[in-house]
Amino acid sequence: GAVVSQHPSRVICKSGTSVKIECRSLDFQATTMFWYRQFPKKSLMLMATSNEGSKATYEQGVEKDKFLINHASLTLSTLTVTSAHPEDSSFYICSARASLRGVNEQFFGPGTRLTVL
Amino acid sequence: EDQVTQSPEALRLQEGESSSLNCSYTVSGLRGLFWYRQDPGKGPEFLFTLYSAGEEKEKERLKATLTKKESFLHITAPKPEDSATYLCAVRQAGTALIFGKGTTLSVSS
Numbered sequence: 024g025a026v027v028s029q030h031p032s033r034v035i036c037k038s039g040t041s042v043k044i045e046c047r048s049l050d051f052q053a054t055t056m057f058w059y060r061q062f063p064k065k066s067l068m069l070m071a072t073s074n075e076g077s078k079a080t081y082e083q084g085v086e087k088d089k090f091l092i093n094h095a096s097l098t099l100s101t102l103t104v105t106s107a108h109p110e111d112s113s114f115y116i117c118s119a120r121a122s123l124r125g126v127n128e129q130f131f132g133p134g135t136r137l138t139v140l
Numbered sequence: 141e142d143q144v145t146q147s148p149e150a151l152r153l154q155e156g157e158s159s160s161l162n163c164s165y166t167v168s169g170l171r172g173l174f175w176y177r178q179d180p181g182k183g184p185e186f187l188f189t190l191y192s193a194g195e196e197k198e199k200e201r202l203k204a205t206l207t208k209k210e211s212f213l214h215i216t217a218p219k220p221e222d223s224a225t226y227l228c229a230v231r232q233a234g235t236a237l238i239f240g241k242g243t244t245l246s247v248s249s
Contacts, residue, residue: 027183029183067239129174
């Protein structure tokens with residue numbers, strides 16, 4: 024299957040600082056990438072959908088000024104959590120959609136654990 | 141109302157004890173039903189995609205089936221390494237995946 028990487032895997036920061044998370048599709052081009060957030064023992068909640076070269080589409084209730092998404096190329100998307108607060112602590116997972124064998128599949132990165140002190 | 145409902149929430153099995161996980165959905169215009177495996181602290185790992193009722197797919201001890209209202213993930217003779225959370229997700233036309241809350245499977249030896 025296709026490989027999606029995320030960096031960093033873990034980050035601890037102080038309240039008020041900004042954190043950038045990178046998501047890369049390693050062996051395929053992804054025209055669409057997704058960012059999810061997952062709380063302990065809960066399922067994945069979609070935060071936003073981004074298409075290469077255009078603005079991200081945010082889900083209801085997700086602050087676009089707080090969670091900045093940039094999809095600079097067909098293999099890279101970044102999520103920046105601005106002025107992070109303890110309530111932003113969570114597991115953030117990116118996903119990339121690939122068209123393989125004529126079928127759309129969606130692959131996930133390993134996730135980034137953010138802890139805001 | 142949840143569009144994707146998984147049951148049971150948690151399942152404990154003995155090694156070798158076969159069982160099934162259920163995923164029921166209410167979305168219209170289904171463009172695919174996906175099964176993922178997620179280990180603690182890691183991202184979901186793709187298992188299967190099913191597109192039409194009657195379709196079945198297998199991978200090692202796992203077999204996924206699909207009807208017009210639900211999907212089953214059958215686990216045959218599970219091993220402790222099959223312990224994980226299994227996530228079901230559906231896609232409607234032009235949308236991102238909608239996930240269920242998952243079933244946490246524990247297999248003891």
